[in-house]
Amino acid sequence: MIIFGTKGYLYQLAMLTLVCGQCGNPSAHALRKRVTKFTLFFVPLFPVSTKYVTQCTFCGAERRLERDEAERLQAQGGEPAQGFQQGPGGIPQQQNPYQR
Numbered sequence: 001m002i003i004f005g006t007k008g009y010l011y012q013l014a015m016l017t018l019v020c021g022q023c024g025n026p027s028a029h030a031l032r033k034r035v036t037k038f039t040l041f042f043v044p045l046f047p048v049s050t051k052y053v054t055q056c057t058f059c060g061a062e063r064r065l066e067r068d069e070a071e072r073l074q075a076q077g078g079e080p081a082q083g084f085q086q087g088p089g090g091i092p093q094q095q096n097p098y099q100r
Contacts, residue, residue, distance in 0.1 A: 007044055009035045014074050016054065022061035029054040031065075031074060 011033040018029045034051045037044040052070035055062045065073070 002040070003042065004038070004040050006036050006048060007039050009037065011035070013070070016073060018054065018056075020056040020059060020061060021063060022056060023059040025056075025058045027056055027058040029056055031070060033070070 012030055013033055014031045016029045016031055017026065019026045020029070032053050032055065034049075034053065035047050036049045038046055038048050050067070052065040052067060053062045054065060054073075
């Protein structure tokens with residue numbers, strides 16, 4: 001018996017200050033990368049799809065980006081997502097500043 005499937009990972013690349021296309025407010029936007037990987041016996045082997053999105057922290061609207069546009073935004077003014085580490089399932093979790 002062979003067990004296979006897919007697993008999703010979410011990486012927060014940067015926090016950007018942009019004007020939201022949905023609500024029109026200048027607010028922080030999270031630049032995120034979603035990767036779906038093929039798994040065999042629960043071991044992730046290779047990526048099946050990669051998507052880039054920005055999400056407005058004010059209204060929650062998401063906008064899909066192409067890879068080159070996401071890299072350009074990250075290089076232009078995106079601060080690295082500091083204070084975050086990958087948690088279970090690739091979900092970023094804020095680190096405790098008092099724990100070393």
